[in-house]
Amino acid sequence: MQQHQSILGYKGGRYLRVALLFCVAAIAAYAWHEPPTVYLKPYGGTWLGYTLGGIGAAMILWLMLLGVRKRRYRNAVGSLQGWTSAHVYLGTSLIVIVSLHCAFEFGWNIHTLAYALTVAVVVSGFFGVYAYLHYPELMTKNAGNETLETLLMKVADLDHKCRRIALDLPDDINAIVGSASRAVAREMTQTGSLTLRPVLKPAACPTLAACNALKTIGRTLTGEQAKLNEHLLTEMTRKRGLTDRIRSDLRFRALLQLWLYFHVPLAFALLAALIAHVVAVFYYW
C-alpha cells in the first residue's frame, strides 16, 4: 500500500513546480512588458494587465471548485489529493498573479478590496495547510490507542463509578462529584457560536477542581471512609486525565475546522468582490 503522503509532496511536488512556473512566467512577462507610454507605469488595463487579471479570475473560480470537487465522490477528474495539492500551490501563486495584475497600485476601492480578499483567503489557506499537516499528528499522539468515542465512553463509565463510590461518602463529597460530572458533560456537549469555544476559552477543568476539593475533605475522614475517598480520588484522577485528552482532541478538531470559517466565507466574499470589480471596470470603461 502506498505510504501516506502529504498534499505538499503529492507526486514529488508536481504542482509546486507548476505554480513556480506560473509565477516565474508572470514575473518575466511583467518585467519584459513595456506598458504604453501613456500610463508611464504598469497598470491593470494594459493587454498584460487584462491577461493577468483574466488568469487570476479563472484561477479563483477553479480554486473555488475544490469545494464542489471534494463533494463528488465518484468524480474521476484527478484524485482529490491531487486537486488539493494543486489548490494549495496554485492558490499561493495567485498572490503573485494578482499583485502583478494590479501593478501594486492600491486605494480604498472595490478593486483593492478584491485584492485584499484574495490575500486574506490565501493567508487563511496557509493556516489550513499548517493545520492539516500539523494537527492530525498531534491528535494521534493525544488519542494514543483511544478514539474520541472510547475516551468519551470511558469517561462516562468512570463518571458512573465515581458517583457510585461517592454514594457511600458524606454529602459534600457527593455534591462535588455530582457537580463535576455535570460540568464535564456540559463542557463537552455545549455548542457555542462557531466552534471557537474550546480554542479561545479552554475551560478550567472541573474534575481537577473536584480532585483538589476531595483531597482537602479527605484529610478529615478516617477509617473505611478515608479508604473509599482515596479510591474515589484515584478514579477521579483517571477521569481527569481522560477529560484532558478529550479537551485536547476537541480543540484540535476545532482548529481543523476553524480556519475554514474564514477561508470559505472570505472566498465567497472574494467572488462577489471579483464580480463587482469586473463589472465596475467595464461598466465605466
Added chain:
Amino acid sequence: MDVLVTFVRTNPRGKAQRDQRRVAGPVLIVGRGSKSQIHLQDARVALNHARITVAEDGATLEAIEGAIEVNGRPVDSARLAVGDVVEIGPYLITIEPQPTGLLLALAVSASEQSPPGGNIVRRVLMRTPRLSKRRLSYLAFLGIILLCLVVPLAAGFLGGSTPAEPGSAREMLREIVPVVAGNFAQSWNPGPVSRGHQVFGKDCRSCHQFAFLQVRDSACVSCHQALKEHVPRTELTGARGVTFATTRCAECHRDHKGMQMAPRAQELCADCHVDVKNAAPAAQSANVTDFVEDHPAFRVSLLDASHPNAIRRVRQATPATAEMVERSNLKFNHALHLDPNGIRDPEERRTVMDCADCHQPEARGGRLIEPVTMEKHCQRCHSLAFEPKVTTRQVPHGSEQAVMTVLREFYARLVLGDVPPGVVPPPDLQRMRPGAEIDYQERQQALRIADERAQRVLRELYETRDVCSTCHYVTREPAGYKVAPVRVAHTWMPQALFTHAKHATERCSTCHDVTRSKKATDVAMPTVEKCRECHVGARAVIGKVTSDCATCHKFHAGSENWHAALQPATKKGKK
C-alpha cells in the same frame, strides 16, 4: 493447560445464560482484537488489553495496553485467586473455582454498572456549530454584491423622477438615499480624478456617458471646445498616421491616475516624429526623438516688411545662410548703442546703455519682450526737432502726412506774426509785423513763404539732416516722401513655449550676442547648442535641466492659428 472461560450473558427474560468454552493456555490475551483468547467486543477495551499467564502455581494478570482493576483497585499486575473480580473496560472477569484438570476458570460478564454512555458520545460527536460556513458564505457574498455592485449601479439611476411632498419621509429618503448610494458608488473609483475633472464630483456620467462603452471624444469635446488638433487629420497617412488620427482622447489622457492626466512621455511624440513624413507627408519639421540626441537646428520665423503676409522659417546654421536676415526696413546698430565706453547723448555726454534700456519683459507673464517704440525708447536721444533754435517742438512720428501738416502750420503761424511763447523764430524767416492789418494778397504771400520754408525743412528732415534716415529708408515719390513700412518680429520661435520670465536670472547676452551686430538685419536668436549648455533631453544628467518635448512644445498647439502669434499685441513698433 486449558482454561475454562464462561461468557455470562443476560437473555431477554433477564436470566443469566452461561456459555462455556475451553481455551488453550498457558497465555491468554484479553482484548478487543479477534485474535485475543478472551475476546471482548467493546471500544473501551484495548486491542491487546491484558495478559493472563497460567502456571502450575497459579495465574497472574498483567496490563498490556489497557487499564485493569482487581477487586476495585487499579493495578498493573496481580496474582489471581478464586473470587477475585477483574474489571476490564465495561466487563467483569470473575475467577471461579477451577474444575479438575483445568488450571483456571473465568467468568466474563458485562459490568452491571456499565451506563448508557452513548448519549453523551452522540451529543459530542454530532454537535454542529450554530453558524454554518455556508450561511456565512452566503452572507458575505450577498453583502458585497449588494453594497459594492447593486448600490453603485443603482446610484446611477437614482434621482428625482416624481417630486415628493416637501418634508415627507419620502422626500428625506429621496435626499439621503442618493448620497449614501453615491458614497458606495465611489468604491468603484480606481484612483483620484485629475484636478481639472474634480469639478464633476461624483457624476461619473459626465465622462462615462454609456455603460460598458469606452469614454468617447464627444464627452471630452463637449467641454474642451477650443482645443486644437495637433495636425489636421486629413493630412495623416500610413498605418502610423491612421492610428494617430483614430486615437481617442482617453487613450492619451487617462484619468483616475492622480492629479495630472496630460502625458509627457516623449516616446509618444517620437512614435511619429522619428519619421514624421511617414505619418504626415506634408510635415515640414525635421525628425526628432530627443532634445539632446537629435533635435534639429531651430527654425527662426522671419518677417518681410515689404510682404506683410509672408513668413520665412529659416533654419539656423553655421555659418548662417543668406536667408537668415531680418527684413524689417529698419536701420539699427546694436554695437554702437552698447559701446562699453558709452554713446553720446543729447547733452553731449557719453551714456553707457544696456539691453534693459530698450528691451523690457512683457508686463503680463513676462514670456516675451515688449516691443520697442520710438516714443518710449528712442526719442529721448533721437529728437524729431526740426527748427534748431526751437527745442520744444518736434514733428510727430509715424505719419508722413502729419509731419507736413505740423511744419506748414508752425511756419504759417510764425510768418503771420503770431509767435507762440517760448519759440524763437529763425532770423531769416520773413514775417508780418505783429498787429498789422493785411489784405488778401499779403496773406497769400505770407502763406507761400511759410509753405516754402516748410517744404525746405521737410526736405532737410528726410534727405540731408540725420533725422528720419537714421533709422528708416526714405524714398521720394510724386505724392511726397515715403518711409518704408517697418515690421519687427515679436515672436521669433512661435512653436516654442520659451518664456523669458523663467530665464530671468540669466544675462541677456548669455543667449543673445549683439555686441558686434552693426546691422538691423542681423538675427541674434540662440541656437539649439546654446540651449543644450543647460538643457538635456528626457534622460536626466546631473547639473542639467531635464527637458522632454513638452518642456518647450505644446501638443494641442494646432497649426492653423500660429500665424497670428507672430504679431505683437501693440501696433507697429519702431526701434
